[in-house]
Amino acid sequence: MFALAALPAGRQRNAFVNESEQFIAGRFAMWLLLLSLGMLFGASLIAFLVIRLQLADHWPGELISLPRGLWFSAIIMLFSSATIHAALHAARCNRKRMLVAGLAVTFVLGCLFLAMQVQCWLVALAELRNVWLELGNNRLAATGFYIFSGVHGLHVVGGLIPMAVVTLRAARNQYNAQHYGGVQYITMYWHFLDGVWIVLFATLLIGM
Amino acid sequence: MSAIDTQPQTPVVVDNYLNHTKGVLSWALTLDHKRIGVMYTISVLLSFFLGGMFALLVRTELIAPGEGFLTQDQYNQAFSLHGAIMVFLVIIPSVPAALGNFIMPIMLGAKDVAFPRLNLFSYYLWVFGAIFFVVAMFTGSLDTGWTFYTPYSIDTDSAMSGVIPALTGAFILGFSSIFTGMNFIVTIHRLRPPGMTWFRMPLFLWAIYATALIQVLATPVLGITLLLLIMERAFGIGIFNPALGGDPVLYQHFFWFYSHPAVYIMILPGMGIISELIAVHSHKHICGYKFIAFSSVAIAIFGFLVWGHHMFVSGQSPLLNAIFSAITFSVSIPSAVKMFNWLATLYKGSISLNTPMLYALSFMFIFAIGGLTGLHLGTLATDVHLHDTYFVVAHFHYVMMGSALIAMIGGLHHWWPKITGKMYNENLGRLGCILVFVGFNTTFLPQFVLGSQGMPRRYHDYSNFLPEQVELYATYHMWSSIGSYIMAVGFFLTAGYLIHSLFAGRRAPANPWGGRSLEWQCASPPPYDNFAVTPSVGDCYDFSVLEWDEKEQGYRINEEARRKQAYPGEVADRSGAEKLDGD
Numbered sequence: 001m002f003a004l005a006a007l008p009a010g011r012q013r014n015a016f017v018n019e020s021e022q023f024i025a026g027r028f029a030m031w032l033l034l035l036s037l038g039m040l041f042g043a044s045l046i047a048f049l050v051i052r053l054q055l056a057d058h059w060p061g062e063l064i065s066l067p068r069g070l071w072f073s074a075i076i077m078l079f080s081s082a083t084i085h086a087a088l089h090a091a092r093c094n095r096k097r098m099l100v101a102g103l104a105v106t107f108v109l110g111c112l113f114l115a116m117q118v119q120c121w122l123v124a125l126a127e128l129r130n131v132w133l134e135l136g137n138n139r140l141a142a143t144g145f146y147i148f149s150g151v152h153g154l155h156v157v158g159g160l161i162p163m164a165v166v167t168l169r170a171a172r173n174q175y176n177a178q179h180y181g182g183v184q185y186i187t188m189y190w191h192f193l194d195g196v197w198i199v200l201f202a203t204l205l206i207g208m
Numbered sequence: 209m210s211a212i213d214t215q216p217q218t219p220v221v222v223d224n225y226l227n228h229t230k231g232v233l234s235w236a237l238t239l240d241h242k243r244i245g246v247m248y249t250i251s252v253l254l255s256f257f258l259g260g261m262f263a264l265l266v267r268t269e270l271i272a273p274g275e276g277f278l279t280q281d282q283y284n285q286a287f288s289l290h291g292a293i294m295v296f297l298v299i300i301p302s303v304p305a306a307l308g309n310f311i312m313p314i315m316l317g318a319k320d321v322a323f324p325r326l327n328l329f330s331y332y333l334w335v336f337g338a339i340f341f342v343v344a345m346f347t348g349s350l351d352t353g354w355t356f357y358t359p360y361s362i363d364t365d366s367a368m369s370g371v372i373p374a375l376t377g378a379f380i381l382g383f384s385s386i387f388t389g390m391n392f393i394v395t396i397h398r399l400r401p402p403g404m405t406w407f408r409m410p411l412f413l414w415a416i417y418a419t420a421l422i423q424v425l426a427t428p429v430l431g432i433t434l435l436l437l438i439m440e441r442a443f444g445i446g447i448f449n450p451a452l453g454g455d456p457v458l459y460q461h462f463f464w465f466y467s468h469p470a471v472y473i474m475i476l477p478g479m480g481i482i483s484e485l486i487a488v489h490s491h492k493h494i495c496g497y498k499f500i501a502f503s504s505v506a507i508a509i510f511g512f513l514v515w516g517h518h519m520f521v522s523g524q525s526p527l528l529n530a531i532f533s534a535i536t537f538s539v540s541i542p543s544a545v546k547m548f549n550w551l552a553t554l555y556k557g558s559i560s561l562n563t564p565m566l567y568a569l570s571f572m573f574i575f576a577i578g579g580l581t582g583l584h585l586g587t588l589a590t591d592v593h594l595h596d597t598y599f600v601v602a603h604f605h606y607v608m609m610g611s612a613l614i615a616m617i618g619g620l621h622h623w624w625p626k627i628t629g630k631m632y633n634e635n636l637g638r639l640g641c642i643l644v645f646v647g648f649n650t651t652f653l654p655q656f657v658l659g660s661q662g663m664p665r666r667y668h669d670y671s672n673f674l675p676e677q678v679e680l681y682a683t684y685h686m687w688s689s690i691g692s693y694i695m696a697v698g699f700f701l702t703a704g705y706l707i708h709s710l711f712a713g714r715r716a717p718a719n720p721w722g723g724r725s726l727e728w729q730c731a732s733p734p735p736y737d738n739f740a741v742t743p744s745v746g747d748c749y750d751f752s753v754l755e756w757d758e759k760e761q762g763y764r765i766n767e768e769a770r771r772k773q774a775y776p777g778e779v780a781d782r783s784g785a786e787k788l789d790g791d
Contacts, residue, residue: 013239015313015320015399025322025398032390032424040428043462047436047447050458058453138453139446147445151435 023181030185034192041196044151045203051140052207060141061208063131067123073116074201080109081194088187091180096173103167110160117149148200159189228736239324242734244331245310246627252306255297262290264692271689273671273682283668284351291354292374296381297338299608300470302616303477305388308416311623312392314727314734315410317401317743322394326387333384340377344370353666355463358448358456362441372438379434382427389423392416403745407498410725410748414501415480418508422469430466457522464515472511474608476504478615479546482568485622486550487749488723489565490557494749496549503542510539520591529588536586543579563637567618570645571611578606599659602652610648625720629733630713636705643698650691654684717762724748746770
């Protein structure tokens with residue numbers, strides 16, 4: 001998609017009568033994408049819960065504990081939601097420095113979140129080595145955290161790349177109060193990722 | 209693509225989307241929905257050829273009892289690749305992505321889809337997914353059937369290293385489908401021209417819209433399922449593998465939660481095409497417009513609630529079985545509503561028995577059988593007997609191949625003059641359709657009998673049954689295989705005259721059939737920006753305003769008659785649309 005974004009500007013093809021129509025359409029498409037991804041995360045949640053409930057009494061919950069770092073990453077994620085919203089607000093008010101700062105901080109927080117998640121992966125892995133044999137055939141107790149954080153993490157990576165593009169464009173002064181589509185779309189996506197991680201994290205906390 | 213690119217030019221060179229720019233890159237990087245549609249069409253038809261070859265291998269192996277020219281493993285791979293290619297690479301993208309891409313924006317009088325770049329991105333995702341299937345074919349192989357059921361798909365002892373590439377391919381194709389669906393929903397919501405309200409849209413667009421809803425809502429579930437299955441096979445995550453605490457039936461639930469709605473992704477656009485073909489080629493106003501429109505949406509909604517009918521013998525609770533069975537029957541209501549409305553449209557119409565109409569009539573005949581045999585399979589008592597027999601194979605080929613694909617081929621003929629600007633040979637077209645129709649029924653009608661007599665599906669060899677059974681099966685299998693050869697001849701003939709028409713076909717008029725929807729109001733092939741003159745949005749099934757133009761050898765709109773029938777405000781001017789930079 002990013003290769004396509006690099007197509008020369010002369011190769012634009014736009015079917016909308018004006019920019020505000022295009023903005024509305026873009027926002028609508030983002031809602032559809034979030035709906036679609038909601039189905040994806042919802043299904044993974046259901047898969048986890050079904051196996052968790054089936055294993056009920058065999059679930060080796062006492063053997064496994066979630067890395068403490070997850071609390072930090074959750075707080076980072078929540079905080080980044082606030083910073084990106086500040087950026088969106090700045091775009092609407094035409095405050096360009098604030099916009100660039102908000103986006104840049106969110107980008108850094110997103111990277112920090114990923115780093116924290118990777119650190120948690122390593123911590124969990126070290127712990128797993130000790131209990132691997134005792135786990136028996138209840139594999140999901142060990143892998144559930146990896147599945148959730150992995151699938152979510154991929155979506156975070158998929159958000160950071162366009163966020164870098166939007167930040168660069170903001171730095172080049174390409175957004176203003178009438179024209180801030182990119183900021184709007186990435187903010188919607190980021191809030192969604194925030195909400196999803198909170199739900200997944202809560203499920204892990206309760207389920208484990 | 210190159211065949212169309214190099215077609216001889218007509219004496220007067222008119223700017224159209226084919227000759228607007230030249231060169232391979234102007235196609236590969238195009239943002240024009242028409243070129244993307246053409247690229248999809250060519251890719252889908254090539255995949256259809258590949259999938260068809262695997263089908264012929266399967267049929268040839270089964271022509272007589274005993275081990276034929278394929279080993280058991282090769283046979284398993286042949287039917288798995290046939291199924292996977294036909295479902296994921298052919299039928300799912302055939303109508304929405306290929307024909308829909310070309311026709312939908314023109315039907316809306318729009319310049320393009322809402323997000324042209326996303327559209328091109330979807331196409332390359334399709335290509336990428338297709339490459340994974342080719343990798344699966346050559347590096348290892350795939351013997352799980354197209355459904356990738358566990359435990360076949362997680363059995364790492366078998367040497368089938370093509371499972372992961374194929375799963376990855378299907379995963380990527382899923383995202384291609386989601387993005388196409390998103391694009392189409394937004395396009396239909398936001399780019400309808402002034403005057404075209406929801407209930408003045410051509411029925412094809414209603415069908416595409418209902419399909420896009422399923423694509424957006426159901427496909428992500430397949431995506432995560434395939435991803436979990438890949439992880440299960442690669443790392444053993446314990447979701448689907450019972451040895452690791454997982455549940456293989458959970459896989460079936462997830463798979464069919466997508467794949468049952470997916471059969472409506474396949475059939476709904478086909479039904480949309482048939483609504484157009486029947487009305488245009490019987491030159492009569494479609495009967496029960498709103499019923500057909502709402503039945504498309506109803507099918508899309510019901511489609512989400514019936515997945516469990518694929519699992520009546522998987523140990524589901526009897527209560528769930530009964531509920532899924534009951535809801536399954538409810539799908540037959542909107543389907544029947546469509547059938548009755550098409551029949552009523554034909555009644556007293558002035559029917560042109562040309563190739564698209566013959567395909568539409570074939571569709572109605574075949575879909576009636578396909579739909580009605582679905583009731584036997586939705587009924588618990590009979591399904592337990594018929595499950596995993598050739599009855600099921602025959603049923604889903606009647607709806608997926610005989611209905612969805614026949615509708616696609618019919619639509620291809622209907623819009624061929626618009627897409628290529630050339631007319632094909634009508635008589636050969638009729639002959640091709642008849643061969644396909646006869647071949648299809650010769651192939652699959654015997655399979656209903658085979659199935660009801662107990663022949664299981666996916667068997668490589670049937671010589672170990674009781675002697676009288678083997679004799680019976682052999683006869684029907686032979687007929688079935690002969691039918692598949694007739695069908696192949698029909699398809700090769702069709703490919704032949706369609707390709708021939710590109711070089712030697714008569715120049716197509718703007719409106720060869722007498723259609724009223726907007727795509728017939730632009731030139732054939734359409735100009736780069738679709739409409740030179742703002743099209744008039746009228747009742748797209750009111751054919752009374754059309755008159756035959758002898759000089760053009762096509763229909764044109766009688767302006768005086770149109771003005772009398774016009775909706776208020778329908779000729780609103782869109783020419784002031786500014787060209788704006790995208791975001």
